[in-house]
Amino acid sequence: MATIAAQGLGKSYGGKPAVTDLSFDVQPGSVTGFLGPNGAGKSTTMRLMLGLDNGVGRTTFDGRPFVELAHPMRHVGALLEAKPFHPTRKARNHLLMLAAANAIPRARVDEVLALVGLTEVAKAKPKSFSMGMGQRLGLAAALLGDPHTLILDEPANGLDPQGIQWMRVFLKSLAAEGRSIFVSSHLLSEMALMADHLVVIGRGRLIATGPVAEFVNSAQASAVVVRTPDASALAAALQSRGAQVEPGDDGTLVVRGLTVDAVGDLAFDEGVRLHELSTRVATLEEAFLERTAGSEEFQATGGGAA
Numbered sequence: 001m002a003t004i005a006a007q008g009l010g011k012s013y014g015g016k017p018a019v020t021d022l023s024f025d026v027q028p029g030s031v032t033g034f035l036g037p038n039g040a041g042k043s044t045t046m047r048l049m050l051g052l053d054n055g056v057g058r059t060t061f062d063g064r065p066f067v068e069l070a071h072p073m074r075h076v077g078a079l080l081e082a083k084p085f086h087p088t089r090k091a092r093n094h095l096l097m098l099a100a101a102n103a104i105p106r107a108r109v110d111e112v113l114a115l116v117g118l119t120e121v122a123k124a125k126p127k128s129f130s131m132g133m134g135q136r137l138g139l140a141a142a143l144l145g146d147p148h149t150l151i152l153d154e155p156a157n158g159l160d161p162q163g164i165q166w167m168r169v170f171l172k173s174l175a176a177e178g179r180s181i182f183v184s185s186h187l188l189s190e191m192a193l194m195a196d197h198l199v200v201i202g203r204g205r206l207i208a209t210g211p212v213a214e215f216v217n218s219a220q221a222s223a224v225v226v227r228t229p230d231a232s233a234l235a236a237a238l239q240s241r242g243a244q245v246e247p248g249d250d251g252t253l254v255v256r257g258l259t260v261d262a263v264g265d266l267a268f269d270e271g272v273r274l275h276e277l278s279t280r281v282a283t284l285e286e287a288f289l290e291r292t293a294g295s296e297e298f299q300a301t302g303g304g305a306a
């Protein structure tokens with residue numbers, strides 16, 4: 001069973017749809033990246049999942065909606081965009097209050113402060129915190145109940161490169177323990193390193209969901225590159241098997257629709273000599289830009305492709 005099952009989520013603001021009929025699953029033991037252009041509806045979706053926004057649809061955590069969980073913090077930890085802590089209440093005291101309200105042992109507070117690297121500043125007030133420290137405190141709060149599921153909206157916001165790397169290793173280790181991690185981020189190179197699965201939305205609608213590898217391999221930018229002195233013979237043979245073939249750089253052929261193994265086997269069967277046979281895998285950024293093209297809410301007129 002999927003740990004998180006979101007079904008038919010929807011929300012409009014003033015008649016304008018922000019999220020429309022959105023359904024997806026998040027499996028345990030993996031990091032699922034939640035991607036979409038600015039304004040695509042990621043934060044709204046996460047709020048809907050936790051019952052923090054009025055909307056339509058249903059999200060269950062191990063079969064039950066968030067509001068029906070007896071000890072929600074022990075099932076689901078959330079870090080959303082809004083800073084939930086009091087600016088002048090010391091970081092540790094903030095966590096102690098949360099722990100007390102949720103019947104979580106006090107000792108867990110110092111554990112989570114250490115986990116996120118805030119032990120040294122436990123007695124400081126969040127108003128003196130950098131954005132990255134604030135994110136770490138938010139993550140500490142999300143982890144208090146040792147939850148099986150984490151929902152994190154842009155947790156890497158404000159973190160320096162070391163912090164971003166730490167976050168990646170940390171979230172991957174939590175997933176490796178069997179937890180479900182659902183995390184949004186605009187840092188696509190980071191997401192490529194961290195996520196196993198993706199949920200990609202545009203204008204509030206599902207664009208793709210599945211393994212990261214499937215998403216990048218299905219991109220147009222992914223292809224088999226082949227170089228041969230018999231290009232026209234090979235191109236004809238490839239096209240007769242349904243492949244799309246385009247001329248590439250330096251006399252290569254760029255082939256889509258067949259695997260590298262199939263291209264190599266076909267060349268062998270046809271007696272065509274090959275001087276190069278390689279694959280080009282799209283980056284997550286290329287695949288993302290390709291699949292979300294036209295679904296950006298905010299399009300600038302300056303810049304563009306160089």
Ligand SMILES: Nc1ncnc2c1ncn2[C@@H]1O[C@H](COP(=O)(O)OP(=O)(O)OP(=O)(O)O)[C@@H](O)[C@H]1O
Pocket residue numbers: 013017018036037038039040041042043044045297
């Ligand atoms: N409280 C609100 N009132 C009115 N419109 C809202 C509100 N919150 C979000 N929206 C609108 O809903 C849409 C989705 O916004 P949302 O913040 O969920 O997107 P997002 O994918 O999280 O964006 P970003 O990547 O920029 O953080 C946008 O068009 C946004 O302007």
